[in-house]
Amino acid sequence: MILLQINQVARLFGAEVLFENMQLEIQSQSRIGLVGRNGAGKSTLLKIIAGIESPDKGTLTKTKNLSIGYLAQNSGLNSDTTVWNEMLDAFTAVRQMESRLRELETLISTQEIDSPEGQRVLKEYDQLQHTFVEQNGYSYENEIRSILHGFQFDATFYQQKVQDLSGGQRTRLALAKMLLQKPELLILDEPTNHLDIQTLAWLENYLQNYQG
Structure with missing residues (x-):
């Protein structure tokens, strides 16, 4: 079953294109590794997939009520509970x-x-x-x-x-x-x-x- 799709997604910083024409289909039980040089926009793309940021171009569709867990780079819990x-x-x-x-x-x-x-x-x-x-x-x-x-x-x-x-x-x-x-x-x-x-x-x- 397809959980999420992105189509022709792009992220721009002013006149600079970080990435464009990104397409991805995520199916249940799939395992996907994202590889690229530093500054290529890997973290930004993951935030778009997670719904934290919006693409400048393109579309993202996902199944209804899809539960998403996103762990940002070097993030951690910080509570006063045990x-x-x-x-x-x-x-x-x-x-x-x-x-x-x-x-x-x-x-x-x-x-x-x-x-x-x-x-x-x-x-x-x-x-x-x-x-x-x-x-x-x-x-x-x-x-x-x-x-x-x-x-x-x-x-x-x-x-x-x-x-x-x-x-x-x-x-x-x-x-x-x-x-x-x-x-x-x-x-x-x-x-x-x-x-x-x-x-x-x-x-x-x-x-x-x-x-x-």
């Missing part, structure tokens, strides 16, 4: 479902199951639990641990404040959070900055199996 809570933020919807399931379980224990209200509660519980399972609700914390481990964050980092980490660590953490959010289209600008050989190998393997 590393663990920052990662939990990627699962806000799942955690809200989890909270609602606990509420429904309490209601079920106090309802006459055969009553109309009891049946309504049971139906909502069954539907919500199905969605919860589909979205990895029972193992999202294990997923967080796995991703953090891949980026060289062990349990000693979990309660550290994000803002107290080094710049390179905050960049790695931003990438970790984006992977946990699982956007359909993942756009990474110089993602290998601040990665050692071991982490780079882990990331390459992860992206090969990424469902986007």
Whole structure:
């Protein structure tokens, strides 16, 4: 399935043409590497694809409700929350479902199951639990641990404040959070900055199996 297309896209700086006649088709499950010399406009093109900037010429079309994750070059998180809570933020919807399931379980224990209200509660519980399972609700914390481990964050980092980490660590953490959010289209600008050989190998393997 085609997720996004750009056609005859150009970016101008006054009379200077940074690039023009750019065409690209991105399909689901595709892996694309953008290569070029410094100053050729790679980062600018990625921002156009991500919808952050608009082209001076040409068109961009994408599928309806396409979720896009964009990590800018040398960007990083900078919040006063802990590393663990920052990662939990990627699962806000799942955690809200989890909270609602606990509420429904309490209601079920106090309802006459055969009553109309009891049946309504049971139906909502069954539907919500199905969605919860589909979205990895029972193992999202294990997923967080796995991703953090891949980026060289062990349990000693979990309660550290994000803002107290080094710049390179905050960049790695931003990438970790984006992977946990699982956007359909993942756009990474110089993602290998601040990665050692071991982490780079882990990331390459992860992206090969990424469902986007």
